[in-house]
Amino acid sequence: MDAKLNIRKNAKCYYVRLSWYDADGKRKQTEISTGVPVDGDNKRKAKKKLEELKEEYRQKYEVNRLVDTQNILFADYMDIWLENHKKNIRQSTYERYREILDAHIIPYFKKTGVALIDIQPIHIDNYYTYLIKSGRSANTVKHHHANIRKALKQAFHQNMIPYNPAERVELPKLKPYEAKVFTLKEMAAILNCVKDTAIEPAIILAVYYALRRGEICGLCWSDIDFEKKTIHICRTRTRQKTEIFENNTKSNSGNRILALVPEVEEFLIKLRKKQEKYKKLFGREYKNNDFVCKWENGEPLKCDYVSHHFKLVLKKNNLPEIKFHSLRHSLATALVNSNQVSLATVQAMLGHSTLDMTRKYIHPDMQEKIKASTTVSNLMRNAAKNI
Secondary structure, eight states, X not given: OEEXXXXXXXXXXXXXXXXXXXXXXXEEEEEEEEEEESSSSOHHHHHHHHHHHHHHHHHHHTTTOOOOTTTOBHHXXXXXHHHHHGGGSOHHHHHHHHHHIIIIIHHHHHHHTOBGGGOOHHHHHHHHHHHHHTTOOHHHXXXXXXXXXXXXXXXXXXXXXXXXXXXXXXXXXXXXXXXXXXXXXXXXXXXXXXXXXXXXXXXXXXXXXXXXXXXXXXXXXXXXXXXXXXXXXXXXXXXXXXXXEEEXXXXXXXXXXXXXXXXXXXXXXXXXXXXXHHHHHHGGGSOOOOBSSBOTTSOBOOHHHHHHHHHHHHHHTTOOOOOTTHHHHHHHHHHHHTTSSOHHHHHHHHXXXXXXXXXXXXXXXXXXXXXXXXXXXXXXXXXXXXX
């Protein structure tokens, strides 16, 4: 059972949009008024009503639903699998999976009419070939495969199919990914370019701490301890379509405490005082929340805005036009190339679960490559003398 809060145009109350699957595996939808007024601070009440309606409809339509395992289409099973799997994943992850299924996997396999019990490696292989011919990348195929493999693994464990055909399909080879990085001089220039802009706090946190975009937008003042001089990274804030999702960090390693350096501490103290002035200035119109990165009226900064405006700043100032996420790669590279910080420390700072993941972030700069080549030259020269 999927449920979302909705505000109709000119409506006075919150509405709940419910969607579920009937006994035939067909998706059903309805929209119901919560009776909770849109005006005022009523969103929490509306969410509570949403949960009540969701449970009421789940009991009514889903509890006794039976699936015909012999005749169910593979496309319909994918639908049902995702709804059953929803409780195990983040809402933002569910939204991504839902988009992949609705836009690609389900329409394709609906046309083939293949039943779950009849699905073979050739059917899946044909689908991946179709994606590649349609201009999709090998990385996109990998994401689609992850959904199909998980769904069929579940079907196999439930004795609905004799084996998992997705595990017998060869995926197209991924091209090695090498992220571009900024030099330290370029990162310093970026900090100058964003001074007194809405994204300045976000860029400072990215440059000094290599935080992910969602971690930056999810950072709250309560996560910063000015007495102990620490910053606690414990949540993310992401957007899927029109909805904002707040979650804990993806893994235990992602939940980390970092040192509050003097430059950042000074900036944050000034920022907080500035936000307090704006709060008084806007009065009742101010959006009360604890987020660090926000507009003058208190509205939290959206992740998409940070990335988009960052791109504009680079273009305007003739700086290398590479992704916001590359700031993360850039700091990791700078730290390792400095020979002053261990790889394990960089791993902990970035919140990676393994050293291998951190190694992928490291990009030796040209000076390091010259140094390496010179070292080889010297070693060979010395070896030749001893012949």
